[in-house]
């Protein structure tokens with residue numbers, strides 16, 4: 033489930049054998065782990081390793097690199113500008129690495145996030161508690177089958193980031209598909225009209241959200257399904273298709289994350305995409 037890669041630089045060219053190994057591991061549902069690839073903060077940026085830089089309402093501070101707009105930070109003025117610059121530097125480094133390591137064209141760089149609050153000890157409803165095993169599905173941004181690829185860096189000086197990584201996607205889908213749905217035909221239309229979603233959810237989006245919720249709400253699944261303990265050391269990075277790999281973040285503070293979106297057709301083996309697996313299992317076109 034974890035494929036360790038010995039990268040020490042953010043930019044290619046990378047060895048052909050390493051690139052082949054990265055692609056195979058990623059598409060088959062492993063986490064690519066880069067233990068020797070620290071994302072370094074400037075001395076002046078270490079002041080941002082403080083939970084109070086978040087506004088206390090949202091889980092994460094986010095940056096839209098197309099507009100430069102940062103959300104959910106308590107910072108203002110010059111300090112806000114410097115935090116946004118740090119997040120931008122991380123996001124563009126992550127984009128360079130993804131583009132140089134993987135053969136995909138047209139990878140869309142989406143939001144960048146900074147997660148400055150210790151994961152342990154926060155309280156959430158079950159549905160929004162990412163300490164429970166889940167696959168990522170966006171409630172407000174319909175994906176129509178497009179992939180969610182995420183690059184993370186643990187920038188904490190000494191705390192590891194602790195995850196559980198769960199069973200393969202198809203096993204998870206086989207377990208929960210019989211309990212989800214049917215989906216009300218008017219709901220996705222109404223959500224779009226009301227502005228709950230940006231664009232209309234496809235059947236795929238509805239199914240993925242239902243699977244996300246069903247898994248989190250099933251305490252037998254949470255306690256007893258097969259999973260691996262993973263420790264991401266301070267100064268390490270990792271890359272994973274979070275719409276495919278069951279994951280739970282149990283502990284850690286100060287992580288940076290860059291999200292990418294990608295068309296299924298870009299994959300070397302599109303049949304491994306969640307949409308193709310769900311279409312095969314349900315016998316229906318989903319987007």
Ligand SMILES: [Fe+2]
Pocket residue numbers: 162166167168274279
């Ligand atoms: Fe997640």
